[in-house]
Amino acid sequence: MQFDNSSPIWVQLVEEFSRRIVTGEWPTGAKMPGVRELAADLGVNPNTAQRALAELERLELCRSERATGRFVTSDDARIDEVRADLAAGAADEFIRRVRGLRMTHDRARALLDTRWDHHDHTTAHAHDGGV
Numbered sequence: 001m002q003f004d005n006s007s008p009i010w011v012q013l014v015e016e017f018s019r020r021i022v023t024g025e026w027p028t029g030a031k032m033p034g035v036r037e038l039a040a041d042l043g044v045n046p047n048t049a050q051r052a053l054a055e056l057e058r059l060e061l062c063r064s065e066r067a068t069g070r071f072v073t074s075d076d077a078r079i080d081e082v083r084a085d086l087a088a089g090a091a092d093e094f095i096r097r098v099r100g101l102r103m104t105h106d107r108a109r110a111l112l113d114t115r116w117d118h119h120d121h122t123t124a125h126a127h128d129g130g131v
Contacts, residue, residue, distance in 0.1 A: 001042055009044055013052035014059075015086070021061050021072055022083040032062060032070040 001016055003009050020026045035053060039046040053070060056062045060078050062070045073079065098108040 010048050010051040010055070013042070013044070013049065014055045017052060017056055018059075018061060018082050018086060021056075022079055022086060026072050028072055028076065028079065029074045030072050031068075032072060034069060 001012075003012055017026075021028075026032060032053075033041070035046050035049045038044075038053075039049040042049065053062070057064060057070070059082070060075065061073050061082060063073065064070050094112070095108075098111075103111070
């Protein structure tokens with residue numbers, strides 16, 4: 001994972017871990033990697049990883065069980081809320097960038113539609129073996 005200077009590393013980890021949960025990389029109810037394992041894999045201080053995991057608990061995306069570790073929430077509605085929040089952030093970033101390019105709303109919408117269709121096509125093409 002590449003970190004940037006736009007926000008503290010623990011905040012970036014919260015977003016990354018949230019993404020892993022909403023995409024199913026860390027499935028609902030699954031045991032999550034431990035603090036030391038995550039810190040080593042990501043090249044961060046264990047205290048930084050711990051802070052991010054504590055925030056995930058506060059956000060109700062995981063729960064701790066004494067002596068057994070942390071587990072991803074089984075609350076699908078909560079996961080859907082976080083998915084919508086992450087998508088809204090991506091949409092806000094897209095809007096900020098295209099406005100910075102002085103693109104009209106209609107042109108930005110057309111661009112998004114075209115790119116969406118392109119990604120649908122390339123994803124389908126990749127699943128059929130590229131034939």
